[in-house]
Amino acid sequence: MANLPTVLVTGASGRTGQIVYKKLKESSDKFVGKGFVRTPEGKEKIGGESDVFIGDIRDVDTITPAVQGIDALVILTSAVPKMKPGFDPTKGGRPEFMFDDGQYPEQVDWIGQKNQIDAAKAAGVKHIVLVGSMGGTNPDHPLNKLGNGNILVWKRKAEQYLADSGTPYTIIRAGGLLDKEGGARELLVGKDDELLQTDTKTVPRADVAEVCIQALLFEEAKNKAFDLGSKPEGTSSPTKDFKALFSQVTARF
Numbered sequence: 001m002a003n004l005p006t007v008l009v010t011g012a013s014g015r016t017g018q019i020v021y022k023k024l025k026e027s028s029d030k031f032v033g034k035g036f037v038r039t040p041e042g043k044e045k046i047g048g049e050s051d052v053f054i055g056d057i058r059d060v061d062t063i064t065p066a067v068q069g070i071d072a073l074v075i076l077t078s079a080v081p082k083m084k085p086g087f088d089p090t091k092g093g094r095p096e097f098m099f100d101d102g103q104y105p106e107q108v109d110w111i112g113q114k115n116q117i118d119a120a121k122a123a124g125v126k127h128i129v130l131v132g133s134m135g136g137t138n139p140d141h142p143l144n145k146l147g148n149g150n151i152l153v154w155k156r157k158a159e160q161y162l163a164d165s166g167t168p169y170t171i172i173r174a175g176g177l178l179d180k181e182g183g184a185r186e187l188l189v190g191k192d193d194e195l196l197q198t199d200t201k202t203v204p205r206a207d208v209a210e211v212c213i214q215a216l217l218f219e220e221a222k223n224k225a226f227d228l229g230s231k232p233e234g235t236s237s238p239t240k241d242f243k244a245l246f247s248q249v250t251a252r253f
Contacts, residue, residue: 006032007216008066010116011076012052013042016131016177019209020074021046027213036066057112058102063119072127073120074212078155079108081146097146105151113158121167127222129170129215131208132159134201134227136173137193163225163253170215171225171253174208175201182206186236190227191251203230207239214242221246225253 007024011017012035024033035052037043043052055062057077067073079099087095099105113130120128135141136156144150162169175195182204188195195201211228215221221242226249239245 004030004032005071005216006034006069007072007074008034008036008053008070009074009076009212010036010057010066011078013037013039013045014076014078015179016205016208017076018046019182019206020076020212021052023209023213031216034066034070036063057115058107060115060119063115064123067116067119067123067125070120070123070125072129072216073116073125074129074131074216075113075116076131076212077108077112077116079103079105079149079151081149081151099147099149104147105149105154109151110154110157113155114161117158117162117165117167121165125167127168127170127216128162128165129172129212129221130159130162131212132156132171132173134173134175134193134196134229159225160253168222169225170221170223172208172211172215173225173227175203175227175229177208178202178204180204180206180233182210184233184238185230187211187239187245188229188231189245189249190229191225191249193227195227195229198229200229200231203228211242211245215246218243218246221249223252224249225251 009017009020012021021035024031053066081097084096084098132155136152141152143152159171188200
């Protein structure tokens with residue numbers, strides 16, 4: 001147990017965050033895993049252990065206790081759009097989306113992530129892994145229209161802030177997230193949203209989670225940013241060599 005790196009994952013009760021938390025706990029020979037969630041319900045959902053902190057990323061004072069003594073931070077918080085009530089799928093058309101008050105991308109994906117980066121930097125954290133999203137190069141991306149939240153604009157602002165922070169970082173811009181088995185696909189790294197023009201622009205959440213864990217283990221992942229997609233299952237050999245995967249990436253942003 002001597003001197004294992006301590007890793008905190010935020011957004012630990014979210015759909016990808018809980019996979020990262022679980023992987024950290026299962027890799028107790030490599031890491032001391034901790035989690036950060038917004039609500040007591042979120043804490044219960046992932047097992048309710050004492051290593052799960054409850055706080056509000058919009059309030060930096062609630063983040064500070066959670067980052068004390070950690071070596072690495074994995075940021076998996078994100079604003080989540082909700083469907084406006086009253087949508088009737090039988091009538092055709094598209095549902096409208098909204099964000100809850102105070103939970104808009106500006107507050108969650110920008111201020112909330114900036115707060116996490118600031119708190120981690122002040123605590124001397126040595127590596128920050130940030131999971132973002134592809135599509136950030138296009139201000140007119142349809143995702144920005146959801147609830148008029150400009151979610152990709154604010155996510156990219158946080159990514160830029162991290163890249164400029166002076167703390168070693170890895171920025172993973174995931175493609176469309178799939179709830180499929182991990183470890184079964186060849187993963188693809190790209191840059192500048194080039195993967196969005198291909199049919200390999202989706203990736204299982206479990207693989208995104210694994211890339212987060214692997215990024216903590218390899219120097220080759222540090223101070224890099226990349227898009228992450230995958231080939232369909234069964235069409236090529238699943239990625240096993242993450243050092244080689246990270247070595248393909250040359251972009252710092």
